[in-house]
Amino acid sequence: MSAASPPIIVFDLDGTLVDTAPDLISALNHVLDREGLRPVPLSAARNMIGAGARKLLERGLEVEGRVVSIGELDRLTRDFIDFYAEHIADGSRPFDGLEAALDRLASKGHRLAVCTNKLEWLSKLLLDRLDLTPRFAAICGQDTFGIA
DSSP: OOOOOOOEEEEOOBTTTEEOHHHHHHHHHHHHHHTTOOOOOHHHHGGGOOSOHHHHHHHHHHHTTOOOOHHHHHHHHHHHHHHHHHTTTSSOEEOTTHHHHHHHHHHTTOEEEEEOSSOHHHHHHHHHHTTOGGGOSEEEOTTTTSOO
């Protein structure tokens, strides 16, 4: 009988491993500002995060009562992602105690992975900038498996 594989623990990224709200909201407000709309305060916008960049933009636009076409939303999403990629770790930080917790799990033989609705390349970029990438055996995003 062969030995069992080490257990794998899979984590979400945004709001679980890393507080990414500051940079996500900064990107949202950058796009809103370019469209001549008011920024959304961080405290209010935290509740808008979830379901990806496009949904965050839709929620931000709704605050201003702005309705946009699908084509315009596509353009705004590209603008959001471009800005976010450039500023992905300006304010994003691992939650307190995260690295110690990951160390404890790894020392017990667990393999660690990330599965998130963030695009894979953005997930890897963020984890690279925070020096967390080497801790994970796999990093998967919404586009990893071609079904996004």
